Amino acid sequence: MLPDVEPGPDPAKVPADDPAGTPAPAARPAGKRRRFGWGFRLAVAWLVLVAGAALLADLLPIPHYDATLSGEPRSGPAFGHPFGTDALGRDILSRIVHGARVSLGVGLGAVLIGLLLGAPFGLVAGYYRGVVDRIIMTANDIVLAFPALVFALAVVAFAGAGVRNVLIVLGVLGAPAWVRLVRSVTMAYAQREFVTAARALGAKGGTVMRREIAPNVVLPALSYAFVIMAVVVVAEGSLAFLGLSVQAPTPTWGGMINEGRSNLDDAPHIVLVPSLVMFCTVLAFNLVGDRLQELTTIRHSGLEPRRARKKAAVTVDEPAAPERKGPAPLLEAVDVRTGFHTPYGLVRAVDGVSFTLERGRTLAIVGESGSGKSQLIRSVLGLLPPAGVERGGRVYLDGEDLTAKSPEQMRGILGTRMAAVFQDPMTALNPVRTVGAQVTEPLRVHRGMDRKEAYATAERLLASVGIPEPRRVLRGYPHQLSGGMRQRITIAMALSCDPEILFADEPTTALDVTVQKQIMRLLHDQRERRDMAMVLVSHDLAMVADWADEVIVMYAGRVVEHGPAAELFAAPRMRYTEALLKAAPDLTAPSHTRLEVIDGRPPNLVAPPAGCRFHPRCPFARERCAAEAPPLVNEGSRAYACWYPAEPVTVTEPAGPAVSTADGTDDAARSHQDHPAVSAGPVDVEGNIKDGR
Numbered sequence: 167m168l169p170d171v172e173p174g175p176d177p178a179k180v181p182a183d184d185p186a187g188t189p190a191p192a193a194r195p196a197g198k199r200r201r202f203g204w205g206f207r208l209a210v211a212w213l214v215l216v217a218g219a220a221l222l223a224d225l226l227p228i229p230h231y232d233a234t235l236s237g238e239p240r241s242g243p244a245f246g247h248p249f250g251t252d253a254l255g256r257d258i259l260s261r262i263v264h265g266a267r268v269s270l271g272v273g274l275g276a277v278l279i280g281l282l283l284g285a286p287f288g289l290v291a292g293y294y295r296g297v298v299d300r301i302i303m304t305a306n307d308i309v310l311a312f313p314a315l316v317f318a319l320a321v322v323a324f325a326g327a328g329v330r331n332v333l334i335v336l337g338v339l340g341a342p343a344w345v346r347l348v349r350s351v352t353m354a355y356a357q358r359e360f361v362t363a364a365r366a367l368g369a370k371g372g373t374v375m376r377r378e379i380a381p382n383v384v385l386p387a388l389s390y391a392f393v394i395m396a397v398v399v400v401a402e403g404s405l406a407f408l409g410l411s412v413q414a415p416t417p418t419w420g421g422m423i424n425e426g427r428s429n430l431d432d433a434p435h436i437v438l439v440p441s442l443v444m445f446c447t448v449l450a451f452n453l454v455g456d457r458l459q460e461l462t463t464i465r466h467s468g469l470e471p472r473r474a475r476k477k478a479a480v481t482v483d484e485p486a487a488p489e490r491k492g493p494a495p496l497l498e499a500v501d502v503r504t505g506f507h508t509p510y511g512l513v514r515a516v517d518g519v520s521f522t523l524e525r526g527r528t529l530a531i532v533g534e535s536g537s538g539k540s541q542l543i544r545s546v547l548g549l550l551p552p553a554g555v556e557r558g559g560r561v562y563l564d565g566e567d568l569t570a571k572s573p574e575q576m577r578g579i580l581g582t583r584m585a586a587v588f589q590d591p592m593t594a595l596n597p598v599r600t601v602g603a604q605v606t607e608p609l610r611v612h613r614g615m616d617r618k619e620a621y622a623t624a625e626r627l628l629a630s631v632g633i634p635e636p637r638r639v640l641r642g643y644p645h646q647l648s649g650g651m652r653q654r655i656t657i658a659m660a661l662s663c664d665p666e667i668l669f670a671d672e673p674t675t676a677l678d679v680t681v682q683k684q685i686m687r688l689l690h691d692q693r694e695r696r697d698m699a700m701v702l703v704s705h706d707l708a709m710v711a712d713w714a715d716e717v718i719v720m721y722a723g724r725v726v727e728h729g730p731a732a733e734l735f736a737a738p739r740m741r742y743t744e745a746l747l748k749a750a751p752d753l754t755a756p757s758h759t760r761l762e763v764i765d766g767r768p769p770n771l772v773a774p775p776a777g778c779r780f781h782p783r784c785p786f787a788r789e790r791c792a793a794e795a796p797p798l799v800n801e802g803s804r805a806y807a808c809w810y811p812a813e814p815v816t817v818t819e820p821a822g823p824a825v826s827t828a829d830g831t832d833d834a835a836r837s838h839q840d841h842p843a844v845s846a847g848p849v850d851v852e853g854n855i856k857d858g859r
């Protein structure tokens with residue numbers, strides 16, 4: 167009888183096909199508008215009628231609900247008494263209308279109490295996970311397991327029957343269900359890019375929950391509130407039937423059913439009318455709740471391990487601080503390792519990656535999907551999920567050990583010294599907040615600007631990243647802008663506090679080709695103008711060839727080749743890099759040219775193959791490759807991990823597939839020709855590779 171219904175979304179029940187954990191609106195055929203349907207409309211109309219009648223009960227031209235003998239006792243529907251009268255001759259319509267006040271009032275009150283008690287716990291559990299989550303959910307499960315009826319009877323027996331006590335009982339008993347609902351929605355949103363982007367800008371946990379997640383919980387909570395209202399109306403009716411709710415003479419629907427039981431033979435309408443009204447009201451609440459839930463359904467992902475065996479994040483086997491002779495590089499990653507605990511074992515997403523990056527340089531990270539590129543930069547930024555993660559290694563920013571920083575200190579660095587731009591500008595921006603609110607936030611938080619100053623600066627920032635009419639754009643919402651414009655906004659946000667390093671995780675993947683080029687040029691120009699460094703994650707080798715100074719090639723969580731972009735593209739040494747370049751599409755090749763593909767699939771990162779991880783897919787693999795893992799050996803400015811590398815070559819004629827983003831502008835002819843492996847033009851790489859940018 168009490169509200170222990172299963173809350174809507176539960177990300178733990180969904181297939182493991184989307185490690186990014188990106189909740190998205192339910193799929194809907196393009197061009198089709200969402201329809202509410204006649205059932206929904208009827209239900210809303212019924213609820214409006216009942217709620218309206220309850221609100222205006224005292225003004226309606228009907229007899230007083232307790233006026234005995236206002237008509238013939240037990241008489242059926244008649245003029246003046248459309249629903250008939252009860253055993254004392256009281257008007258049933260009037261009693262129904264006044265009873266609605268109790269039912270709906272208790273329903274609304276219980277929903278609010280449950281929400282206020284449960285939502286904060288749900289938010290905290292879903293956002294922080296780990297031990298906090300376990301404590302909250304264990305306490306929640308204990309409350310849920312408590313026999314609700316016994317609790318209700320005990321409270322009413324102790325504190326007395328009455329609307330206030332019924333409301334408290336139902337509200338408190340409903341709270342655990344709210345904890346579950348809000349937790350599951352929070353979990354689904356906690357890994358969304360706009361939340362990661364807010365964290366990357368240094369927002370505190372409380373701020374992220376309040377500003378980024380809570381507004382997105384509102385709609386699922388609203389749909390759930392309708393379902394809970396239905397449950398509470400039934401629960402209140404049941405308590406009233408037992409005489410434990412509001413006492414006579416105030417009418418309640420449950421009480422009317424109870425009173426009418428003895429007249430079932432000669433005047434069944436006394437029981438039937440309140441039963442029918444209650445039935446229709448409960449049905450209407452459920453219908454509206456279900457329909458709203460359908461409209462807010464989240465596509466869940468397998469991000470959340472069903473039961474992470476170790477939930478707390480741990481840091482293991484820290485490498486010693488590197489010995490330096492000269493000044494520290496701007497960014498230095500040493501043996502970075504990141505593993506995710508899953509039901510299938512530890513997924514070693516990043517497995518001992520080291521690199522350095524200097525000011526004014528662009529480092530690109532490439533590799534097939536799942537090779538660990540994104541998790542590497544999230545590890546460097548300290549933006550990994552708070553629980554279920556095993557991490558190791560060190561990251562130094564200008565010689566300062568970031569891995570030794572507290573979350574508070576890291577928040578001071580994110581957004582100000584290191585900032586990030588993510589793949590999909592739609593998901594990187596919070597859809598329920600204005601562009602202005604989002605762009606001004608880092609300015610207010612990190613640069614201490616007041617609202618007016620922050621808006622004026624935001625306007626200039628937007629103009630600097632090429633947004634026309636910035637003032638108008640600031641007033642709008644992300645969905646009113648094109649993909650390219652949205653990405654310009656996220657770039658403006660990332661640049662707002664003049665970071666020293668900009669991390670761009672596939673910043674153009676979600677955009678069309680011509681916009682891709684504009685965005686890359688914008689990023690490059692800003693990098694030059696601000697003398698920043700940039701870390702660029704991308705699948706697009708042509709783009710990397712165009713804009714990167716250095717390239718890291720990742721395979722199965724490890725670096726397999728690293729070197730200056732031009733040299734690496736001209737003459738890859740590691741066989742995987744070679745295969746990757748050959749698999750890149752060549753837009754300048756004759757039509758119907760077959761694309762080379764890399765046979766097989768990337769390995770399972772829970773149990774990667776022994777030896778060289780690429781050997782099962784490598785046409786050049788020999789015995790040694792399966793037995794011993796090749797170390798990353800340095801060769802001049804380059805490093806590669808391969809027992810049988812490709813020969814160093816001097817390329818004087820077209821050397822491989824060209825990848826072109828040509829759009830007819832002068833850029834098209836530009837830099838692909840500098841990198842033979844991704845171009846169609848003749849190039850001499852022996853020290854004569856010119857920087858075509």
Ligand SMILES: Nc1ncnc2c1ncn2[C@@H]1O[C@H](COP(=O)(O)OP(=O)(O)OP(=O)(O)O)[C@@H](O)[C@H]1O
Nearest residue numbers: 185506513515534535536537538539540541542771
């Ligand atoms: N929260 C998680 N739990 C378990 N495994 C995860 C989690 N996040 C990422 N992984 C796994 O870590 C590996 C590396 O993921 P990552 O996102 O870094 O790959 P990527 O190279 O960036 O791929 P893509 O180019 O498709 O984004 C993948 O196998 C992925 O499934």
